[in-house]
Amino acid sequence: MLIGALLRVPAQAIHRRIIAELNAAGFRELRVPHMAVLQYPGPDGVRPGVLAERAGMSKQAMNQLLRSLEALGYLTRSDAPDEGRARIVRLTRRGRAAYAKIHEILRDVERQWSAELGPKPFRQLKVLLLRVWESPLVREPREDT
Helix, strand or coil: CCHHHHHHHHHHHHHHHHHHHHHHCCCCCCCHHHHHHHCCCCCCCECHHHHHHHHCCCHHHHHHHHHHHHHCCCEEEEECCCCCCCEEEEECHHHHHHHHHHHHHHHHHHHHHHHHHCHHHHHHHHHHHHHHHHCHHHCCCCCCC
8 A cells, every 4th residue: 555545544534533523522513624724733823825725725715614614603714913914813712622622532542543553653653754744755846946
């Protein structure tokens, strides 16, 4: 199996679990596409264009997700101070509660994966993934290179 699937399938399973547990915890209207906004490091204080870039989606698609989450009471968008027409995203109290629940769910996922793989192999997996995260391997190739 190639690395793309080995990384994608667990990530998708984690997103589905997060949404299922959020729904069970009272955040019933959240769906998997909302994870593009709610993923680490979170949307609070960030411009929509940055969120779109992080998620690898168009600004228009991101703004559609932001409108949905705003209508559901999870976030607000407002003018960025001292930045002209720029907008920034702010989590509401409900949004912060959902984001905190996501962290709780992820800590539980880590405990379960550590139990399944063994503590030492799980730590090694995290160390290797962090090395990839911080390396040029995951950076978008620049068009001018």
